Amino acid sequence: MIQVRDGLVEVRAPFNIQQKEIDSFISQKENWIKKKLLLQKSKKKIMKKKFENEEIFQFLGKDLKLKIIISNTKKSYISDESIYLALKNNKENCEEKIKKKLEILFREMAKEIFQSKTLNEAKNIKVTPKKIIIRSYKRRWGSCSHKKNISYNWKLIMAPEKIIDYVVIHELCHLIHFNHSRDFWKSVDNIMPDYKSSKEWLKLNQHLLDW
């Protein structure tokens, strides 16, 4: 098995296989590996954010313009078209501070929106999650623990609402089936018959949901 991720190439092989065979397998796959590495690199480039005034950021799947406000009293908020980010003074008007403040704002919004979606959907499905937690994951969107706590990656707030709904339903269905069995997917399908397109979207677009 061969995998290219974050610029690393990983090959997994059974113990009894000879290095020679592994090497020849890799050289057969050379073009494919190169293509993958290039693709991942270009995706990263598109993603590189500057964190400056007027820059576009994704929020609930929409392109919103970042508007920096310098004010001691005003609070940050998000409208239909813009993200108003309040900084106390001009000294805070730098990449590092803006990135930090924007993450705080996105986490707050994620908490509010994911919480209400989860509670609403939980009523429909007739399950009761214990706690809803917002956190930062490298490569996952949500998780459900044995203690019935549901966690979400705050970065999911950048995705379209339909995609968020899918993740919410997915995690809630784990309160019925604590696995990815056929029955689990049947439950998801019952609630969201076109869930497959959202699942696929997440696979193909995860690079859009990161900074």
Ligand SMILES: [Zn+2]
């Ligand atoms: Zn799952």
